[in-house]
Amino acid sequence: MAGNSTPSSAALLHNVTDIVAKRQRLAYIYVDSNGLIASLSSNISDYGFVDIKVGDEVEDAVDFMVGLDTEMELELPLIGSPAGIPVSVSLVPQESALLILIADASRMAEARQRLQQQANDNELLLYEQRRLMTQLEQVQAELKQKNSQLKEASQSQTRFISGVSHEFRTPLTSILGYTELLEKAVSEASASDQSVADHQLKIDSSLVAVQRSSRHLLSLVENLLDHGKLDAEELVIRPEAVALKDVVDDIRFIMLPLADAKGIKLRFTIPTSPASEIVVMDASRLRQCLINIVGNAVKFTDRGGVAVTIDWREDWLSVSVQDTGPGIGREQLTKIQLPFWQSDDHTKAGTGLGLTITARLLELMGSELRVESELGSGTLVQFELPAPSAPQAVKSDLAAPQSIVGLRFLLAEDDPDIALLLCHLLEHQGAQVVHVSNGALAVEAALAQDFDIVLMDLHMPVLNGYQAIEEFNAANYSTPIVVMSASSLVTDRSTAYELGCAGYLTKPVNIADIAQVVAEVLDSEGHDPSS
């Protein structure tokens, strides 16, 4: 078997070698021990080795052989042949000779190129992936932030609704409670056949409480409405002449009961001068700001008190509100003017709009809200506001009604109901009153004693008002006479003035009307009631 196999194996090997050689387009160069080309395959020219021939120095004929160590096997896997075909070269030393095998490596080069391309593509994909990842992370971070803001907004909205409900419920409950008390007081008076006057104190205090709660509700509604205007930039400031005292009195009236209910002190310090000053400013807006600031101070102060100082110097009004409340931390202090911001103390919920609106209103009025606070050290809120003194003419118009204290009145009035009421009102204001019920008695009384003013009804028995005035004229009576009549006829008025009356009042009259006319009459007559 072995004897038979040798020739066929040699033939098979030859065939295989031939197939591989052809498939790989294998070429060779055989170099002798002197470095000269001893033989070469005929297909060597396929690779561009066209000038090569037997007997050439191998290093001269084949470029890649320059400087190579020819005594050891060497693989050059991918090099370019002179024909530009990628080839793989194997150097196989054979004793002192050298066999150079050259194979077509186009497929390998293509494969390598594809691999390289793939590697490049992969690199590009990685780069793109990294870029997208970075973008994704940024978007995720932004989403996280937006989500956090939305969550915060949602929480603020919930707190706002809860706060508004709480704020509205308190005064509404108070109004309902006090109106029930009012109803009870009136029905008790009816049931016991007593006059309502006997229950007046209870009724008055209930009415004051209802008014106070209603004012508080109104200020809440104003804040809510103003917040809408704040967004639309529609807040308007309307300066007018106003007595500072009136504004301060309003705040005191609204806030003192709140402080009393909490058992804390609320002290107002107002130097006399500014209290009596009449200045030009938007009193309604100032009132709103003070209600918000003082209201907050009272709300958050559970022990100690709140000190409000209001001063006016050289056309500037300065306001300072110091409380002994829990104070505000530094971080929170930067947020207190943000809309809907509220303290962590949820028992003191509000709308979270008061300071936002106050700061904006003060800004519109040329001022700035300043808040200083530290945790545990209370809070100080301050602002200065331009408040120029009102012109003298305006001040006179706003001045307090003329006092009738000490004036001596002769009242001629036949209606006992009117006479009773007027006597009471005039005497209550510090005047002295002598009442007569007809014109004849009026003349008699006037000529018998001194009066500063005569209030004369027209329609009276015995002598009517006109007839009595004619009697006065006949006697050269000089005390000013003011006619009071339910008649609004122009003829009555003109007749009264033709008869020399100093003033004319149409009934119904009130004490302020009388004081005003009396002041005008006495001023024009140059009368000094103190003389």
Next chain:
Amino acid sequence: MSSTSIEAIKDRYRHSLPDKANELRALIKKLKRDPVAEQALVNAEAFLHRLAGSSGMYGYDAICECSQSSLGMLQQGQLAAAALAMQELTELLDRSA
């Protein structure tokens, strides 16, 4: 006089409103019975004049307004309209008492 409270004075007036309503009813009856009687007319005008003044001062604005309009109708000779207005006035007085 000043020792009397304003509430008591107002209360006194309120208690007088039924009497005023009755007085007005009597005046209306006289006017209806003899519309041309001069004295009945004078008495009605005087009553309305006083009521217009006093009711307004005590805060009864509706009575004051109705008195003034009734008086104006009487003075202009609109007796039928005045009678209706005075009838309304009696109801106002009754309701306010």
